Amino acid sequence: MSEETKYFAPAVIYPPGEDLADKLEEMGIDANDLASRIGRSQKTINDILNGKCSITLDVAIDLECVTKIPAEYWMHRQYSYSNFIASKKREKGFGSILEWMKNFPLQEMLKRKWIDAVQAAADKVQPLFKFFAVCSPKAWENYYYKQQLKVAFRISLAESRDPYAMSVWLRRGEILADEIAMEKIPDKKVRSNVKNMLPEFIALAVKSPSVTAPEFSKTKKKLQALCAKANIKLLYVENFKTAPVHGASRWYKDVAVIQLHDGFETDGGFWYTFFHELGHIVLHGKKDMFLKNVEYRSRDLVKDAEADAFAQKQIAAVGDGGKKL
Structure with a gap:
């Protein structure tokens, strides 16, 4: 079967009632007779x-x-017609x-393979x-x-410079977070874990190579593993020029999440932002969400x-360990 045949879509699809009308005529019965035979009102049959x-x-x-016509046929015809009507409405x-x-950074999203490319104009909205x-x-x-779903955010992206790019960045974090399986534990336990593990976080920062070094990728993975040990999902998501957010922290689906920009140019910027977001997890409520390097009125x-x-305080401890940030 060729691609053209496989994806052929007729310009018009008629309601399945027309097929039913033809069949009734062939059988020599009318709508009232059919209504009696299947226990439905005549109005229902006429509407079909x-x-x-x-x-x-x-x-x-x-x-x-x-009619002796399989139920699957009638359901397929109904689906095709309903889909046709819905498409016309869209x-x-x-x-x-x-x-x-046009408000979204679509080309950049395509480049990063966050959405799929499509050919047909009518399909362009579906990837987004x-x-x-x-x-x-x-x-x-x-x-x-x-931000009607305040469980997700306590801020309105309408207050940010580019809410469209910001929403893309945040949503990408949600997608990555959903790919990580993690047990839901009480927030008090998470905070306790972090407090007990602070020496490990600081030690990793002390030993870390520069963020511009190729080896830093190993440090990022080790940091993710440490966060997972504390029951925190750590995500790295490249931001956008119009939405230069550095980090975010929140509880997503009852699991603590820290999302960092994947492209810091300085060691201090990376580690300070990480510890800043970690501080929000330790110190503040589950219904709060915080964005770093973004101005918004409800901040x-x-x-x-x-x-x-x-x-x-953590950066000072890193400095005491011999690492200058």
Whole structure:
């Protein structure tokens, strides 16, 4: 089967009721007779014949008994027709969706292979929708821009310089976090783990090569392993020029997550940001989310200062160990 044949889509798909009407005519019975035979109202049958009512599985099974046409056929026809109608409905708002998509760093996302390339214009919206796990621009707006799901964030990305790129960065972290299996344990236990393991974090920072050295990749993996030991998911996600966020910390699906920019140019920038986000996990609540190097009105300056103090204390300990940051 050729690709053209495999993906052929007719310009128009008629409701399955038209097939049913043809079959009834062939059998020499009318809608009222069919309604009596399958125990449905005449209105329901007329609505099916006119495409105003969908054929359910129960109805399809009953139709098979009367018409001898398999229920699978009726369900397939109904699916094809419903999908056709839904596609037409989406096409009406296609122009505005394409305009909305222009706000996102799509070329960079393609380059990083965060979304898949598509050829057909009608399919271009699907990779972005799938990336965010939403079905419309409105759903994206409610979740990310207006932060209606406050369990996810305590900030509104509408307050950031580029909320679109910021949402991409955060969502990429969610995708990576979902790929890591980790037990959910009480937040008090996580904080206790971190406090007990601080010497290990500091020792790793002392021994760490420069962030610009090829060997630093091994340090990043070791740091991820240490965080996992403390029951924290540590993620590295490259940011965007319009959203130069350095780090974020939050509890995602009841597991502590630290997300760092994957491309620090200085040792101090990397380790300070890591310890800053670690400080938020240790010191602050599960419903809070914090972004570093991003200005937003709802930013909690007190908690940010506490995380700074925590980071400074750990950096000082790194310095005492002979490592200058």
